Amino acid sequence: xxxxxxxxxxxxxxxxxxxxxxxxxxxxxxxxxxxxxxxxxxxxxxxxxxxxxxxxxxxxxxxxxxxxxxxxxxxxxxxxxxxxxxxxxxxxxxxxxxxxxxxxxxxxxxxxxxxxxxxxxxxxxxxxxxxxxxxxxxxxxxxxxxxxxxxxxxxxxxxxxxxxxxxxxxxxxxxxxxxxxxxxxxxxxxxxxxxxxxxxxxxxxxxxxxxxxxxxxxxxxxxxxxxxxxxxxxxxxxxxxxxxxxxxxxxxxxxxxxxxxxxxxxxxxxxxxxxxxxxxxxxxxxxxxxxxxxxxxxxxxxxxxxxxxxxxxxxxxxxxxxxxxxxxxxxxxxxxxxx
Amino acid sequence: xxxxxxxxxxxxxxxxxxxxxxxxxxxxxxxxxxxxxxxxxxxxxxxxxxxxxxxxxxxxxxxxxxxxxxxxxxxxxxxxxxxxxxxxxxxxxxxxxxxxxxxxxxxxxxxxxxxxxxxxxxxxxxxxxxxxxxxxxxxxxxxxxxxxxxxxxxxxxxxxxxxxxxxxxxxxxxxxxxxxxxxxxxxxxxxxxxxxxxxxxxxxxxxxxxxxxxxxxxxxxxxxxxxxxxxxxxxxxxxxxxxxxxxxxxxxxxxxxxxxxxxxxxxxxxxxxxxxxxxxxxxxxxxxxxxxxxxxxxxxxxxxxxxxxxxxxxxxxxxxxxxxxxxxxxxxxxxxxxxxxxxxxxxxxxxxxxxxxxxxxxxxxxxxxxxxxxxxxxxxxxxxxxxxxxxxxxxxxxxxxxxxxxxxxxxxxxxxxxxxxxxxxxxxxxxxxxxxxxxxxxxxxxxxxxxxxxxxxxxxxxxxxxxxxxxxxxxxxxxxxxxxx
Ligand code: SF4
Ligand code: SF4
Numbered sequence: 001x002x003x004x005x006x007x008x009x010x011x012x013x014x015x016x017x018x019x020x021x022x023x024x025x026x027x028x029x030x031x032x033x034x035x036x037x038x039x040x041x042x043x044x045x046x047x048x049x050x051x052x053x054x055x056x057x058x059x060x061x062x063x064x065x066x067x068x069x070x071x072x073x074x075x076x077x078x079x080x081x082x083x084x085x086x087x088x089x090x091x092x093x094x095x096x097x098x099x100x101x102x103x104x105x106x107x108x109x110x111x112x113x114x115x116x117x118x119x120x121x122x123x124x125x126x127x128x129x130x131x132x133x134x135x136x137x138x139x140x141x142x143x144x145x146x147x148x149x150x151x152x153x154x155x156x157x158x159x160x161x162x163x164x165x166x167x168x169x170x171x172x173x174x175x176x177x178x179x180x181x182x183x184x185x186x187x188x189x190x191x192x193x194x195x196x197x198x199x200x201x202x203x204x205x206x207x208x209x210x211x212x213x214x215x216x217x218x219x220x221x222x223x224x225x226x227x228x229x230x231x232x233x234x235x236x237x238x239x240x241x242x243x244x245x246x247x248x249x250x251x252x253x254x255x256x257x258x259x260x261x262x263x264x265x266x267x268x269x270x271x272x273x274x275x276x277x278x279x280x281x282x283x284x285x286x287x288x289x290x291x292x293x294x295x296x297x298x299x300x301x302x303x304x305x306x307x308x309x310x311x312x313x314x315x316x317x318x319x320x321x322x323x324x325x326x327x328x329x330x331x332x333x334x335x336x337x338x339x
Numbered sequence: 340x341x342x343x344x345x346x347x348x349x350x351x352x353x354x355x356x357x358x359x360x361x362x363x364x365x366x367x368x369x370x371x372x373x374x375x376x377x378x379x380x381x382x383x384x385x386x387x388x389x390x391x392x393x394x395x396x397x398x399x400x401x402x403x404x405x406x407x408x409x410x411x412x413x414x415x416x417x418x419x420x421x422x423x424x425x426x427x428x429x430x431x432x433x434x435x436x437x438x439x440x441x442x443x444x445x446x447x448x449x450x451x452x453x454x455x456x457x458x459x460x461x462x463x464x465x466x467x468x469x470x471x472x473x474x475x476x477x478x479x480x481x482x483x484x485x486x487x488x489x490x491x492x493x494x495x496x497x498x499x500x501x502x503x504x505x506x507x508x509x510x511x512x513x514x515x516x517x518x519x520x521x522x523x524x525x526x527x528x529x530x531x532x533x534x535x536x537x538x539x540x541x542x543x544x545x546x547x548x549x550x551x552x553x554x555x556x557x558x559x560x561x562x563x564x565x566x567x568x569x570x571x572x573x574x575x576x577x578x579x580x581x582x583x584x585x586x587x588x589x590x591x592x593x594x595x596x597x598x599x600x601x602x603x604x605x606x607x608x609x610x611x612x613x614x615x616x617x618x619x620x621x622x623x624x625x626x627x628x629x630x631x632x633x634x635x636x637x638x639x640x641x642x643x644x645x646x647x648x649x650x651x652x653x654x655x656x657x658x659x660x661x662x663x664x665x666x667x668x669x670x671x672x673x674x675x676x677x678x679x680x681x682x683x684x685x686x687x688x689x690x691x692x693x694x695x696x697x698x699x700x701x702x703x704x705x706x707x708x709x710x711x712x713x714x715x716x717x718x719x720x721x722x723x724x725x726x727x728x729x730x731x732x733x734x735x736x737x738x739x740x741x742x743x744x745x746x747x748x749x750x751x752x753x754x755x756x757x758x759x760x761x762x763x764x765x766x767x768x769x770x771x772x773x774x775x776x777x778x779x780x781x782x783x784x785x786x787x788x789x790x791x792x793x794x795x796x797x798x799x800x801x802x803x804x805x806x807x808x809x810x811x812x813x814x815x816x817x818x819x820x821x822x823x824x
Contacts, residue, residue: 017377019820020352021400021502027444027484028491028501034484035475045475049349050444053452053474056345056804083375091653093375096346096356102375128397132385135378135651171400171502227506227513228731254495262499262506263513267393269503281393325515325730 008044009074009185015049016093016102017129017138018080021171022120023050029174041182076113081122081129082151085137092136116158117165124166125272146272166198170269176203208241208266211249220314221307222322231322238265238282242295246270345804350449352401353819361798369793371777376661379824380649383767388736388759396503399821403502404437405748409755412744414509420734424600426511428720431597435717436493441749442706445816447483453809454575464574479568486534493527511731518726532714541567547711551686576700585792585811587697588671589613591678596747609682613692625668631782634658644756644768661823664778665770673788674751674775677705699814738762750816771821
C-alpha cells in the first residue's frame with residue numbers, strides 16, 4: 001500500500017558551493033531499486049537537482065509554496081558550502097533564474113523546515129571549498145570548520161528542535177545519508193544519536209582504522225613507503241585512520257572499497273578542517289621520527305615503546321610484503337589439523 | 340522583443356541560468372550564465388604540487404576521476420616520468436568507468452525525462468516514454484540506476500572509492516589489481532554489457548558500434564521499432580525533428596582519450612572542421628581564455644592557461660558569468676563525445692554531422708555509441724594487466740617547472756596547466772569541457788557554442804522554460820561545477 005503524499009516524509013534537496021559529488025555518491029546506494037527503497041521508507045523526494053523533472057519556473061513555484069506553508073518540508077538537505085562572499089553579499093552563488101543569493105534561500109527555507117541536514121563536509125563545515133584563504137568566504141550551515149556558527153548560527157534549531165544534522169564526508173557515503181533520512185522519517189533520530197559535532201553516531205562512533213585490511217601491518221609497524229605498497233600508511237603516508245570518525249573500512253565504499261583499500265591515506269574527510277592539514281596530505285608529519293597524530297586514546301610513551309617492540313618482532317613475511325604491491329611472501333602452509 | 344530568464348536548470352550538474360531574447364516565437368540571442376564560483380584556482384596557489392591530487396577531484400563530483408587524471412598527467416609532465424603499462428590500463432579502466440557511467444546517467448536520468456513532459460502528451464510515444472523514463476517511477480530509469488550502482492563497484496576495487504578517488508598518481512596507480520580481482524572485474528564488465536545489450540540497445544554492442552551511416556542507423560531503428568531505449572529515443576527524435584535543433588559551431592576539439600602504451604590514444608585527439616571535413620592535431624599553444632564577460636579581472640589580451648589568472652570582480656561592468664571564454668586560435672569549439680568520434684573517424688558520427696551538423700540528435704547518438712565502443716575496449720585493457728608487473732613508478736616532483744595534463748572527461752576536452760616555483764604551485768589553470776561549450780561571448784562579441792546553438796530555438800506560447808531550450812542545453816550534458824570551478 002502506498003501512502004498518500006501528505007503522509008510521506010518530504011525531502012527538499014538543494015546544492016550550493018560544492019561539486020555535486022554527494023548526490024552522485026547517493027545514487028550509488030546499495031540497493032537494487034533506489035526509488036523503491038525511499039518510497040518504502042515513506043520518503044518523498046519533493047525535489048532533487050539530479051532526479052526531478054521540474055526545472056526553472058516550476059522549481060521556483062515549488063519553493064514559493066514551501067515558503068508560504070502550502071507544501072511541508074520534513075528535511076531540507078543542503079549539499080555544498082554556503083558562499084557568503086564577496087563582502088557578505090552571497091553573490092558567489094545566486095540561485096539561477098531568481099537573482100537571489102543562495103544563502104538567502106537557505107536561511108528562508110531553514111526557517112520552515114522540520115529538520116535541516118548538511119549533506120557532506122562542505123555543507124557541514126565549509127569543506128574543501130573553504131581551503132587556503134577561503135576566497136568565497138565559504139562556511140557550513142552551522143559550523144565553520146570546528147567552530148559553531150556558520151550560516152545559521154550556533155543557536156539555530158530547526159522546527160524539530162534539533163541542530164543541523166551533519167552527515168559529514170567528502171563525499172559522504174550513500175549509506176550514511178540514506179540511513180539518516182530513514183531514521184528521521186521513522187522519528188528515531190534524537191539529539192543523543194548525534195555526536196559532539198552533530199554527526200550521526202551510527203557511523204561517527206567508529207574509526208576508519210577499524211576493519212582496515214592493513215591492520216596486520218599496523219600491528220608490526222610494517223609500513224608502506226610509496227604508493228601501491230601494501231603496508232600500513234600511518235607511519236609515512238599520512239594515514240589518519242586511527243583518529244578519524246567514520247566506518248569506511250567496515251561499511252565499504254562502492255561495494256568493496258575504502259581509501260586505505262585503494263592504497264591512499266585516509267585524509268580525515270569527515271572531520272572539520274580536513275582541507276588544510278598543515279602538511280602534505282600523503283606524508284605523515286613527525287617530530288623526532290614519531291608521528292604527531294598518534295592513534296586516538298593512545299599515550300605517546302606507550303606508542304613509542306610498543307612500536308619499537310613490534311618492529312623488532314615483525315615477521316619476515318609482513319615486513320617484505322609491506323613494501324611490495326603484491327604478495328611476495330605468502331603465509332606458510334605448515335600443518336593441517338590446526339588447534 | 341521579449342526577455343526570458345530561465346533557471347535553475349536541473350538534471351545538469353551545478354547551477355545554470357540562460358537569458359533569452361525572443362522574437363516571433365524564436366530565440367534571437369542567448370546568454371549563458373554560470374552562477375556559482377568556488378575559487379579552486381585560487382585555493383591551489385601556494386599548495387604543494389602533489390596536494391593538487393586531493394583538491395582537483397573535488398572540483399566535480401561527476402567527473403572526479405577525469406580531474407584526477409588530468410592533474411596526475413600535468414604532474415607527470417612536470418616531473419618527466421612515464422607510467423608503467425599496468426598503471427596506464429588501470430587509470431584508463433577507472434576513467435572509462437566514470438565516463439560510461441556519465442553517459443548512462445545522462446541518457447536515463449538527465450535527458451530522456453524531458454520527453455515525459457505534459458507538452459508532449461499528444462505524441463504517440465508519450466505514454467511509453469512516461470512508462471520508461473518518468474522521474475521517480477520510470478521503469479527503465481530505475482533499472483539504469485541499479486545498473487549504475489553495480490557498475491561503480493568496479494571503482495570500489497580499482498580506486499577505493501568514487502567519487503573523489505585518490506589512487507591516481509603521476510607515477511601510476513596506488514592500487515594493484517590481484518589475479519582473482521581481475522576475474523571479478525571482468526564479470527562485472529560483462530554484467531554491464533548485458534544491461535546495455537538488453538535494455539539500451541537490444542542489440543550486441545559490436546553490431547551497434549559497426550553501424551556506419553545514418554541510413555544504417557534508421558534501418559536498424561525501423562527493424563524493431565522502440566525495442567530498447569535507444570530506439571525509443573530515435574522515435575522521439577524523428578518526430579520532434581531534433582536534427583534541426585541546437586546546431587553547434589562546426590569546429591570540434593578532442594584531446595584524445597585513454598592513453599595507450601607507446602603514446603597513442605584509444606580514441607584519437609584532433610580538431611575536426613565540419614565545413615571542410617579536415618582533421619588536424621590540436622595546437623595547445625593556441626588555447627586562450629578571454630575574461631571579457633566574466634566577473635574576473637581581465638588582461639588586455641586573452642591569455643594562455645600557463646599565464647592565466649583568476650581574480651574575482653563581482654562588480655565588473657559588462658560581465659554576466661563566472662566562466663571565462665576559452666578559444667582555440669580565436670575560434671569557438673565544441674567538445675564532447677561527438678568530437679571524440681569525429682576525431683576517431685567513426686563513420687556514423689561523421690555521416691550524421693555531414694548531414695545535420697552537430698545538433699541535439701548527433702550529440703546523443705555520439706554519446707550512446709561510445710557506450711558500445713568503449714566497453715569492449717575495457718575488456719581488452721583488463722586482460723592486458725600483467726600480474727607482478729609494477730603499477731607505479733616512484734618519482735620526485737621538481738621544485739621548478741611547468742606541466743600540462745590533457746584528457747577527455749565524458750563531456751569532452753579537459754586541460755590542466757600548472758606552474759611550480761620554489762616547490763609550490765605558483766599558478767594552476769583548468770579549462771573544463773563545459774567551459775568550452777558554455778562559454779560566454781569573448782571580447783569580440785562572438786557567442787560561445789551553446790549561446791550559438793540556442794539561436795533559432797522555437798518558444799511555444801506561454802512557455803517560461805521552453806522545452807526546446809531544455810533539450811538543447813541537456814544535449815551537451817553540461818557540468819557547471821566544472822565550468823567555473
Ligand atoms: S593504513 Fe591507516 S587505517 Fe589502515 S591500518 Fe594503517 S593506520 Fe589504520
Ligand atoms: S577513509 Fe577517511 S578520507 Fe576516506 S572516505 Fe573515509 S573518512 Fe574520508
